[in-house]
Amino acid sequence: AQSVTQLDSHVSVSEGTPVLLRCNYSSSYSPSLFWYVQHPNKGLQLLLKYTSAATLVKGINGFEAEFKKSETSFHLTKPSAHMSDAAEYFCVVSGTYSGGYQKVTFGTGTKLQVIP
Amino acid sequence: EPEVTQTPSHQVTQMGQEVILRCVPISNHLYFYWYRQILGQKVEFLVSFYNNEISEKSEIFDDQFSVERPDGSNFTLKIRSTKLEDSAMYFCASRPRQGSDEQFFGPGTRLTVL
Numbered sequence: 348a349q350s351v352t353q354l355d356s357h358v359s360v361s362e363g364t365p366v367l368l369r370c371n372y373s374s375s376y377s378p379s380l381f382w383y384v385q386h387p388n389k390g391l392q393l394l395l396k397y398t399s400a401a402t403l404v405k406g407i408n409g410f411e412a413e414f415k416k417s418e419t420s421f422h423l424t425k426p427s428a429h430m431s432d433a434a435e436y437f438c439v440v441s442g443t444y445s446g447g448y449q450k451v452t453f454g455t456g457t458k459l460q461v462i463p
Numbered sequence: 464e465p466e467v468t469q470t471p472s473h474q475v476t477q478m479g480q481e482v483i484l485r486c487v488p489i490s491n492h493l494y495f496y497w498y499r500q501i502l503g504q505k506v507e508f509l510v511s512f513y514n515n516e517i518s519e520k521s522e523i524f525d526d527q528f529s530v531e532r533p534d535g536s537n538f539t540l541k542i543r544s545t546k547l548e549d550s551a552m553y554f555c556a557s558r559p560r561q562g563s564d565e566q567f568f569g570p571g572t573r574l575t576v577l
Contacts, residue, residue, distance in 0.1 A: 379564035390570035391506070391554060398564055437506065441564045449494065449558065451566060453506040463501075 349374045353454035361462045366410075366425040368457045370438030373419060378420045381439040382412055385456075391437070395423060409430070412416045433461045465489045469555050475575045476545055484540045484572045486555030494558040495538045496566060497530065499523070499551040506554065512538065518521035545576045 354369040373380060382394040395406025402414040408431075412423045421438060438454040468487045476482050488495050497509040512530055524535040529541045538557075542549055552573050556566040 374465065381565070383568070388573075391568040393565070393568075396565055441566075443564055449511070449566075451496075451508060453498075453508075455505045 349376075349378070349440055349442055349450055349452050351438050351452050351454040353436075353438050353457050355395060355457050356455065357458045357460065358417055359460040359462060360461045361429045362430055365425050366423070366428045366432065366459065368423040368436050368438075368459065370421045370423065370454060371419050372421060372440045372441055376442040378422070379441045379443075380412075381441065382406065382410070382421075382423050383437045383439060384434050385437065393425070394436070420422055428459075428461045430461050430463065437458070464508070466489075467555055467557055467567050469553075469569040471572060472570065473573045473575070475577065478547055478576055479544050482542050482545055482574060483515075484508065484542075484553050484555075484574070486540070487536055488538055488557030489567055489576045490536070492557035492559045494518075494560075494566075495532070496556040497540045497556070498554045498556065500554065500571075501548075501551045509540075509553075511535070512533050542574075544558055547576050550574055551577045 351372045366409050380397040383391040385391050395404045395409050397404045398412045405411045410425045412421050414421050435456045435458050437460050441451045443449045470485045495512040498506050500506045501524045508521050510524045511518045531539050552571045554571045555569040558566045
């Protein structure tokens with residue numbers, strides 16, 4: 348079984364302040380975890396991914412996420428929000444099972460609003 | 464850098480009509496996927512495709528849907544008789560090989576059924 352929970356549907360921050368988008372997951376296997384960003388009317392862009400290497404993962408645009416197995420969390424952070432960060436963010440869990448079969452589950456998304 | 468492409472970017476159709484959404488995955492990738500995102504909702508898995516056959520499909524992927532890789536480069540999603548509730552953004556994705564978890568997503572096709 349595999350699931351992902353994004354705890355906040357909307358997050359609002361002021362420009363220049365830190366961003367925290369929360370994600371918890373469950374998986375029967377050692378999962379890979381991803382954060383994707385979707386700007387309005389655009390496709391999904393990979394921000395960063397965790398695939399069993401370093402637990403602190405750095406991504407594009409200053410974002411990073413820490414994989415905490417004990418807390419089953421993979422929260423996304425950024426020290427200082429920029430107006431261009433306003434978008435929807437999806438946490439995704441992926442597991443590859445026998446035969447190469449892969450199951451991917453998306454979270455419900457968190458809309459980030461950045462206030463000038 | 465190679466990327467997944469999708470055409471058209473926006474498709475408008477009448478209810479009951481057939482539509483074909485096209486995707487060109489990254490050339491050396493082996494696994495292919497379709498997802499949909501109804502406006503305001505989360506991204507949902509539709510179907511995965513490997514070695515010229517469907518490897519998994521969700522309950523959404525009923526008899527109205529079919530997928531095909533007709534020529535070794537394109538990967539298509541056909542909806543035989545569209546319904547209003549098929550209006551959504553449809554994303555194609557591809558994955559290179561077994562053991563690689565990252566899927567590479569296309570920009571999506573927005574389907575509007577009137």
